[in-house]
Amino acid sequence: MHAHQATPSRPALSADAESVGAEGLLPRLALTPGEPAGIGMELVAKLAASDFAADLIVIADPGALDAAARAAGIGLRIASYDPSETITARARGSVRVIAMSLRAPAVPGTLDPRNAPYVLATLARAADGAASGEFDAIVTAPVHKGVINDAGIPFTGHTEFFAQRAGRDVVMMLTAPGGGRAASGGALRVALATTHLPLSAVPAAITRAGLVRTLRILCDDLIAHFRIAAPRVAVLGLNPHAGEGGHLGREEIDEIAPAIKQLRAAGFDVQGPIPADTAFVPAQLERYDAVLAMYHDQGLPVLKHAGFGHAVNVTLGLPYVRTSVDHGTALDLAGGNRADPGSLLAAARLARDLAKR
Template identity: 45%
Template sequence: MSPAPIAMSCGEPSGIGPELAVDAWRQLRDTIPFAWIGDPDHLPEGTPTKPIETLRDAARVAATALPVLPLPFPGPRVPGVPQPTQAAQVVASIARAVDLADMGHASAICTLPIHKKALQDGAGFAFPGHTEYLADRAGVRHVVMMLASDTLRVVPATIHIPLAQVHGALTADLLESCLRITHDGLVRRFRIAEPRLAVAGLNPHAGEGGKIGREEIEILVPVIERLRAEGMEIAGPLSADTMFHAAARKSYDVAVAMYHDQALIPIKTLDFDRGVNLTLGLPYIRTSPDHGTALDIAGQGKANPSSTIEALKLAWRLAGGTA
């Protein structure tokens, strides 16, 4: 029995989201059912669409039209220029997808890119991004952002904060929670019975025995040793500059980095177009393409849908579907 369809939020209308949704539907309509939540008038001209009342109707209509759960917006799409009056409906699209997942009507949600400043200015959006908003809605204290592709999985222990704040934010409690959620996600979502985690050091050469920083000695090592004693397979702290070559990647299932760019530079270098953003620790599956709104090319037919397609494929696979 196939999982329920996937609910896709519309993302920022002025960005490439509408084009990504259509391109993904054209490629996946025979294999992965999903419905786009938004204003049909924002989709590229000529797109065959079919409004549906319930998500379960998505599979029935997907062969001939993009299934749409209609959500009217105030005004037309203006490619490249976010409209403040539309910000509240962008958030409402995400909220609708979450509601469908919470009720079990959606097997997963896939969120298209949002323009954070536009949401903050137009709707008082009080979160740095999707990840923090979804955690707040779920009442979850801590979630983990994983970037995944067929080449590499990475997790940043700290996410959208200035580099100068990483030292203060990286506590033993935070790291332990991150490692536990990551381990649990690999077991429950990826069905890896005994996950292998590799933990990067914060400092060059993983601190070099305290000569280039003591965070590894004072924070990382005690947490790693405590979790190893519980039976987790964890390597590290490792020098980040030697963790991501081909031979090293074969030794672990996920690399846990200490800050945003330490995690994202390797995966975007190795597999830029097919990386997927996956949130671990939520009560449902959530994926997203690993890129932004690309306002500069919106409406020009230049958007690459590869990451969105991979996000839908991963969500479907984690939900138990086959494609």
């Protein structure tokens, strides 16, 4: 999703007055700023400049973080991270940093493959810390998949990286305000059966077994983390008109419908296959807590139209909480103090809330 642009900056983040943890300690969030030539450092600095109630642990090059903050008119107070130190309050503009050095100087808007190993090292440190319980959650700013692959490192995205490192089957889900069942907060939630694949590879990736795994993870996490006691899930068809009874494709008959039948037999409220062109009609969405789309650009354009800049990407199925922004590196905005931190704030809030649960 790194090709999308972030919207121009807004004047300030809204106040944050939510409570700390049960023992009075702030939840500890690991922040990875992502591609150093993009807007990630600026977004992290703007989050730190707010009164967001969390212990923010930034895994990054401290010099690059400070430079991005200064370019945005923010004077950060950067302290070295000591894992034995816990805090009950965080002053505006203060962060703790796990220092990792860039391989080459970061130039706003200019990608450099030499920094690809640095980006992946920050993700690995966050994943290992979250898996051990050192961090309560991970919040990621956007990476640039292309430049990582240009460095000769196979990489398809954050979601796949964390899944492989944890050895878990995972599901990508984006959530945005408005559009879903009022009974579950009215949020629009769109999960994906496949993620970062060429469109030509999608049909072969739609299998009954894969859909059953995905739907189980989706339903289980909606229950466990989102506190939806009996989630209702709409499953989209792959083909136009959900295959038109087999006349426009057989994936619905051979793979999707049998998976739905299996989940329903196990007691889950899963409906479909539903034609994708009508599933997002407001009257339809009001019936469901989440929608499972068959591929990336089947479901996410609708969600981003509804809530771009305030939507959050959540990785379901991990042994820890991980959230991310809904936009890309926005190289054209980098270094200009024009990036809107709204999605990062939303991602941090959701990570904090899910971690508390």
